[in-house]
Amino acid sequence: MPTSIGLAVHLAVSELQRRGIDSTPLLVRSGLSEAALASHKRVKVRAAIEFLERVALALDDDWLGLTLAADFDLRELGMLYYVAASSERFGDALKRLDRYERIANEALDLRIVQGLGGRVGLFYNGVPRHVDRHLMESFAVTIVRLCRQLVGKRVVPLSARFMHHRADGRKIQQFLGCEVSFDADGDEIRFDASVMDLPVLGYDPYLSDLMVKSCEDALVRHAPGISPFRTDVENAITPLLPHGKAQAKTVAEKLNLSERTFARRLAAEGLSFGEILDRMRRDLAISYLEQKLRASDITWRLGFQQPSAFTHACRRWTGKSPSAFRSRPWPA
Structure with a gap:
């Protein structure tokens, strides 16, 4: 649980x-x-x-979720607040929340999509979404409050939407300052793209490095399936993907390990190189499709030799072709 x-x-x-x-x-x-x-x-x-x-x-x-989230001291978020507050720009702060929010809440999954606008999707893992109203609304209000505090401006989202039902959403609409819809097919806050480039007040590169290190350590303790070695492997794979060089031997060399030792380290943690590579490709493919990248561009970015190979993989991951997945109501 x-x-x-x-x-x-x-x-x-x-x-x-x-x-x-x-x-x-x-x-x-x-x-x-x-x-x-x-x-x-x-x-x-x-x-x-x-x-x-x-x-x-x-x-x-x-409106309990709104009541609770409207004026509490954001520092009560703990290290999540400080890792966000030590970022250089608000877009960077959101990316850090995207990576580290599991430390505070293992059920919450944030997905940050930057394109025509900064889109923050909120998803639940391991908890049925239909049972909740207040917690999801408190998350949304907290994110907007955090934005306003970090950049020192009353930033107003472009829109917000929630999956649960509300007959009258004027109260949260008044707080957020934007149109809010309910009975939606996903939970989302959308900001203007320019908001992502707003500088965070009091940016501190030294505190930033310290908080990232602390959050990486906490992520290992609190996020099931995440290990320091797996993170190292993923970081080594990332720059190799577009060049089609994401192979076990190459990654082992980047980590200064023999191919045999590399395989043994993975096996000791119940992992395989193929599993990590496939999961990374899947996550990146979904992100790229949501960002409306062309299938040919995604094929290259993921290191596939042919578009047909990417199409086959996409069907395996999502049950849909790239074009069908892209045209579905967001989020999946």
Whole structure:
């Protein structure tokens, strides 16, 4: 079961206390423990979602996610705040959130797509999306607040959309300052492309390096399937892909390992070179298709010799041809 640092749960407990309402019964019914929260242990995301729904009813606040996210100290995000705040530009901060958000919430998957506009897609892994309203809205509000604080401007998104239903979205629309739609086929915040190039106030390259190192270490501890060696392999593969040289022997040489030692290191972690390469190609292909790159360009970028080879791989990954996948309603 995916877990998180439980920031929304802590904020909700504080709101209950402020209103003079005992949080204990609501925590127990949601499968949460006061003792665990007091010791800052991680909580199950599904339990957090259930707790927020119960708190919303107890407080008669149908916009609880917005209420909680609207004014808390963003530094409570912990290292995620500081790794974003030490970035040079807002686009860089989003890319770091894209990579490191699993540290705070293993169920949340951010996808940053830069093209005609800066698009932030939000997805759940291991948690059914239809059970949630408040947590997803709190994520969206927090991202917009973070943008405004980091660049020192009241940035207004171009649009926002959510999969869940709302009969009247004027409250969150007023906060975000943009059109907000519900009953959508995905969760997304869209910024103007120029927002990505806005400088982050107080950019500190030394703090930046320190926070990236700390987050990489934390990612290994909190993100299942991620290992330092796998990251090294992926980093070695990336520049080789467009030249068709992403082969085990070449990557082993870049890592100063013999081919036999390289294979043994992978096997020790339950990995194979082919698995890592295929997963990287899949993730990059989806990203490139969403960015509307031509199939011939993607074929070259992924190191395939022929367009037909890429088309075959795309069908295996997504069940669709590149053109069919590109024309589907975003996100998949």
